[in-house]
Amino acid sequence: MNKYVKYPFLICLFILIGSLGVHLFSEDFAGKLREEDYSEVLSKGEKLYKKKACLSCHGKGGNNPQDNSYPLIGGQPKTYLKQQIIDIRDGSRSNGNTAIMSASIQTVSDEEAYLIAFYLSKQ
Numbered sequence: 082m083n084k085y086v087k088y089p090f091l092i093c094l095f096i097l098i099g100s101l102g103v104h105l106f107s108e109d110f111a112g113k114l115r116e117e118d119y120s121e122v123l124s125k126g127e128k129l130y131k132k133k134a135c136l137s138c139h140g141k142g143g144n145n146p147q148d149n150s151y152p153l154i155g156g157q158p159k160t161y162l163k164q165q166i167i168d169i170r171d172g173s174r175s176n177g178n179t180a181i182m183s184a185s186i187q188t189v190s191d192e193e194a195y196l197i198a199f200y201l202s203k204q
């Protein structure tokens with residue numbers, strides 16, 4: 082290989098390996114979790130959903146709200162759900178009835194938001 086072929090080849094190789102790494106560690110990779118990890122993530126999410134009081138307002142599986150003005154949250158995409166939980170917690174989403182919810186979710190971490198969102202998306 083001469084240098085005009087070798088360097089572009091090496092650069093392409095690094096980009097390929099790099100993007101594979103990003104893919105493997107991205108959250109969407111959780112969609113391809115092994116069976117036992119999958120059920121573990123699911124049950125962690127379900128426990129948090131109860132522990133963090135989401136259940137009291139959003140009801141079983143996220144689709145039995147305490148009040149008809151509350152949204153149905155079960156079965157929505159996990160990326161969307163996670164972002165809404167974080168935005169409502171941090172106040173960057175503060176319109177509508179979000180004030181009802183924001184105070185009670187201040188102790189939810191980003192990771193917990195992901196686990197709950199994962200659980201809800203499978204309902």
Ligand code: HEC
Nearest residue numbers: 133134135138152162165166177178179181182185186197
């Ligand atoms: C005190 C009642 C209450 C509690 C507790 C509560 N929520 Fe909510 N939640 C609401 C209300 C009301 C809204 C609608 C806000 C609005 O009008 O935009 C909402 C909105 C949401 C949304 C946005 C839905 C959408 O379609 O955009 C998500 C996601 C959500 N809640 C998840 C959770 C999770 C997860 C928890 C627990 C960590 C939780 N909520 C705890 C009342 C509550």
